[in-house]
Amino acid sequence: MAIILEANYAKKLGLPNYSSHQYSVTIRTELTDPSQIAEESARLYSLLQDAVDKEIQVVGFMPDASRYGMNNGQSNGHSNGNGNHSNGNHSNGNGNGNHSNGSGNSNGHPPARRAPIPASDGWNCTEGQKGFLLRIINEANLDKAEVEALARQLFGVGVKELDKLQASQLIEDLLEKSGKTPSPRRSPWQGRQPSRA
């Protein structure tokens, strides 16, 4: 019986200006004897670590932090597609990664709140905003075509094209229109807060 051993080694290092870069190598190998696993695993770990450590010393492209991603009114053209950050994630792995203390939560803090997930199906807003918009439409028996027309009238684009700020504004407006007064200082699609923000 063939045994497939898959080994992966990844390293993410902090860079100046709240950036980071990361690199990983994965290898698959076939063993014939289970007794070889421990030895082979140790060998692969050492091999992959050396390989990653050698490559990750090359930092590559580093943006000018005072100007990068700051073209007012323009998309910054990064590959992450969700437009979450002003300095985005570069496709070579450089980006707006972790603090210099290394990976996100290695500083002993509890895990941060789950990040807003970009919506699917070509929506520009987050999954939470998309779900909440659809729920308001259903619960208030609103006509989807009318909501689409409203978005075009108010923002000049359709519902799917709304950015997160516009989607948030539309949610507030639909809640008011459907008689559900939105929370004065917090939106329902945002996470629970212990008290007023």
Place this chain on the structure above:
Amino acid sequence: MKMTDPLNESQVIESLLRTISPSRLSLFLQCRLKFWFRYVARLPKQKSAALHLGSTVHAVLKVWNKARWRNTPLTLKQLHDEYANAWMDQSIDPIPWEDGQEETEKVTGWRLVETYIRESKIPPDLRPDAVEVPAEADLAEHGLPNLIGVLDLVQGGVIIDYKTSGQTPHAERSIHIHEIQTTSYSVLYRASTNKREAGIEIHTLVKLKTPKLVITAAPPVTTQQRDRLFHLIEAYQSGISRQDFIPSPGMHCASCEFFNECRAWS
């Protein structure tokens, strides 16, 4: 000082570490014990007359801006009706008015609104980009909690925040004092739109005998300002994790609603 229910306290602290807002961060940095009273122990406190006035003015300016956003601008008469309704909304937090005080404060508040409409010189038919809109920024990549907040007004790409004050603000100090808020708004705006703001403005309505509007303008937030904010959030995270809720005695204690509770702290 501890809450009577330690289980509940740990849940509250955990939730305070998941998201952060500019006002929570500011309060934590001002006085950690006051933060504990307000956000962990959630001690109820009576709403002050000044806070009621400020929040009513804020609510009416929101209605005015929202109407402009919907392309249905309000007349001054309609705005006054909105103001009267908003002022009466004291059902949740009744104010302990002294004799004649409510009428005086009500007039002061309306004069501030009138002053804003007149002196801001914003044409009623100019459409804002966003009004009182909640926003969220994912800072997980920085190892930080999600930032949440509400943008009062965005117009022509400029982020505008409203304040009411009893004194005329000093421009440079005003920018510094409100930096946590304005930088947070910039981070939220950029995360939500993928654009850089055109600038920041603090619109302060000053409660003088003759009220006035002071507009303090600042350029777009710099990377250095953003990093300063991130360092402060980092300090918040560490402090909350350590449950470092100690008092910070100073001039600000004069107006603190938890003065007596603080004196009992040991």
